[in-house]
Amino acid sequence: xxxxISVREAAVRWNITERRVATLCxxxxxxxxxxxxxxxxxPADTQKPADQRLKTGAFRxxxxxxxxxxxxxxxxxxxxxxxxxxxxxxxxxxxxxDERPMVTLFTRPRRFGKTLNMDMLRTYFxxxxxxxxxxxxxxxxxxxxxKYRDYQGKYPVIFLTFKDVKFDTWEETFAAIRDIFAKETxxxxxxxxxxxxxxxxxxxxxxxxxxxxxxVELASALLDLSAMLHKHYAVAPIIIIDEYDTPIQQGYxxxxxxxxxxxxxxxxxxxxxxxxxxxxxxxxxxLRVAKESIFSGMNNLSINSVLDNKYSAYFGxxxxxxxxxxxxxxxxxxxxxxxxxxxxxxxxxxxxxxVEFGLDxxxxxxxxxxxxxxxxxxxxxxxVGGRTGAxxxxxxxxxxxxxxxxxxxRTIDHIC
Numbered sequence: 001x002x003x004x005i006s007v008r009e010a011a012v013r014w015n016i017t018e019r020r021v022a023t024l025c026x027x028x029x030x031x032x033x034x035x036x037x038x039x040x041x042x043p044a045d046t047q048k049p050a051d052q053r054l055k056t057g058a059f060r061x062x063x064x065x066x067x068x069x070x071x072x073x074x075x076x077x078x079x080x081x082x083x084x085x086x087x088x089x090x091x092x093x094x095x096x097x098d099e100r101p102m103v104t105l106f107t108r109p110r111r112f113g114k115t116l117n118m119d120m121l122r123t124y125f126x127x128x129x130x131x132x133x134x135x136x137x138x139x140x141x142x143x144x145x146x147k148y149r150d151y152q153g154k155y156p157v158i159f160l161t162f163k164d165v166k167f168d169t170w171e172e173t174f175a176a177i178r179d180i181f182a183k184e185t186x187x188x189x190x191x192x193x194x195x196x197x198x199x200x201x202x203x204x205x206x207x208x209x210x211x212x213x214x215x216v217e218l219a220s221a222l223l224d225l226s227a228m229l230h231k232h233y234a235v236a237p238i239i240i241i242d243e244y245d246t247p248i249q250q251g252y253x254x255x256x257x258x259x260x261x262x263x264x265x266x267x268x269x270x271x272x273x274x275x276x277x278x279x280x281x282x283x284x285x286x287l288r289v290a291k292e293s294i295f296s297g298m299n300n301l302s303i304n305s306v307l308d309n310k311y312s313a314y315f316g317x318x319x320x321x322x323x324x325x326x327x328x329x330x331x332x333x334x335x336x337x338x339x340x341x342x343x344x345x346x347x348x349x350x351x352x353x354x355v356e357f358g359l360d361x362x363x364x365x366x367x368x369x370x371x372x373x374x375x376x377x378x379x380x381x382x383x384v385g386g387r388t389g390a391x392x393x394x395x396x397x398x399x400x401x402x403x404x405x406x407x408x409x410r411t412i413d414h415i416c
Contacts, residue, residue, distance in 0.1 A: 002032070004041040014048040024049055067329060075115040077123045078135050085328065087321050089117060090141035092314040093124055094148055096280075102300035103272045103281035107288055109306070112315040114284040115161060118242045121282060125238050126157040155279055156229040156237040158222065160184055163243035170256035173247050174215060174263070181221050182211040188225070194232040201228050219263055222271025230277040238280045239271055245285035248294075265294050272300070 007025070011018045025033040025040040032043040071084035080086050096104070108114055123132050124141070133152050136142050142149065160180055167173045185208040191197055192205055204224050207213050213221070222239060229237040244264070251260035272281050288303060304311050317325070 003044040004034075005044045007040050007042070010042050010046075016048075071116070075119055077116060077120040078132070080116060081120075081135050081139070085325065087317065087325070088140050089113070089120065089314045090124075090136060090139040091144075092117060092311060093121065093141045093151075094144050095311065095314075096121075097148055097151055100280070101302035102278070103283070104302045104304060105283045105285070105288065106311065106315065107285055107303070107305045108315045109286060114315065115163065115242050117314060118159070118161075118240050118282060118284055121238075122157050122159045122240055124152055125155045127153055127155060127233065127235075155235055156188070156233050158184060158225055158229070158237055158239045159242075160240070161242035162246045165247045166250050168254050170251070170259040173250065173256070173260060174218075177247065177263075178211050178213060178218055181213075181218060181225075182209055185209040185221075185225060188229065191228045191232055194228075196231045196234075197228050201231070204228075215263060219266040220270045222267060223275060223277070226271065226275060226277040236277050236279040238282070239278060240282045242284050243286075244268075244283045245287055249286075261294060268294065 005013075007018050007021045010021045014021070021030075021042075022040060024030050025035070025042065029049045030042055030046055032046065034041050068083070068085040071080040071086060074080045074084060106114060106117075123135060126132070133142075133149075136152065162177070162180070165173055165176045165180070167176060185205060189209075192202060192209075194202075197205070201224075205228060207217065208221055208225065226237050226239060247260050248257070248264060251257040272278065288305070306312070306315075
């Protein structure tokens with residue numbers, strides 16, 4: 001029988017650590033090595049295995065491709081889709097083109113990617129001097145065929161976001177909205193030199209661009225600007241308004257609700273109701289303001305809330321997308337605890353809804369949980385039905401309603 005030596009003896013002979021010897025044995029690098037109990041035995045005449053580890057630092061720098069960062073706080077689609085880890089939501093474009101509702105309102109809680117999705121739609125549909133198709137050629141929408149590609153870069157777009165309009169007075173709020181319109185008007189500077197627009201329209205353009213408009217004039221700005229774009233391009237524009245309800249929530253909290261709701265009703269009526277200069281319209285917000293009938297008469301409005309399965313996969317992350325992301329960052333083993341926390345909350349909430357509102361509502365809630373992050377938070381608000389809480393939610397928004405009716409819910413969003 002061949003003479004055997006211990007790991008310690010081999011380590012002394014080969015001038016390496018015992019741990020390294022044990023690793024070589026475990027990896028099958030030492031021929032004839034046997035494990036006896038907890039010890040490795042090595043043939044005495046075995047030569048030290050060649051060190052296959054690289055000694056240069058050059059390879060280590062490129063051994064693993066650097067991971068793309070997450071687009072946290074990034075709402076620019078071109079930037080997010082090209083320089084960050086981006087979860088492809090472009091099939092939302094296909095679903096919209098297939099149905100083509102005239103005006104669509106998406107209501108979702110905060111941090112569900114509403115602004116990023118709206119910027120994606122703007123980038124896809126908007127006419128531009130640049131070739132913006134490069135941001136979609138490796139995305140799912142481009143593989144859907146020429147029918148959908150023909151919509152790319154076809155329309156002028158009016159894009160407004162009210163997400164930062166949070167002021168204490170109506171005067172400050174009006175000034176902020178006026179400045180937002182001025183910046184968007186100046187983005188369409190081609191209208192000032194257009195031979196398709198008459199002098200009256202150009203004077204209206206200049207007043208909007210300079211921010212020298214009254215409240216009445218600004219309330220018709222969507223209609224006026226869309227009419228000019230329609231004349232110039234011979235294609236009616238798309239209007240996108242992101243976080244439309246932020247000024248309304250602020251108005252409710254700061255006691256200028258009546259003024260802001262009147263202005264918004266007139267603004268949306270001109271821009272979206274029977275506007276012959278409109279191809280399509282998109283609005284996003286946390287809630288639908290129902291009490292004051294801000295959308296009254298808009299028979300062309302399609303409302304998509306967190307309870308609707310349609311488009312649900314495009315806001316927030318699905319469970320599969322979270323798993324794929326976790327695997328990309330090498331964190332898949334950290335998911336189980338968080339998934340259990342979300343499941344426990346989900347099951348408890350479904351039971352509560354079943355008892356309080358019936359099985360049909362509970363079934364809706366169960367279906368709505370497909371969107372992974374934070375959805376449970378908003379579900380609570382929608383399931384108070386026609387009660388006082390529902391009216392309060394429509395008026396003041398998710399944060400205030402959640403704290404008032406269900407306690408501080410924001411920890412749930414952090415868990416999920």
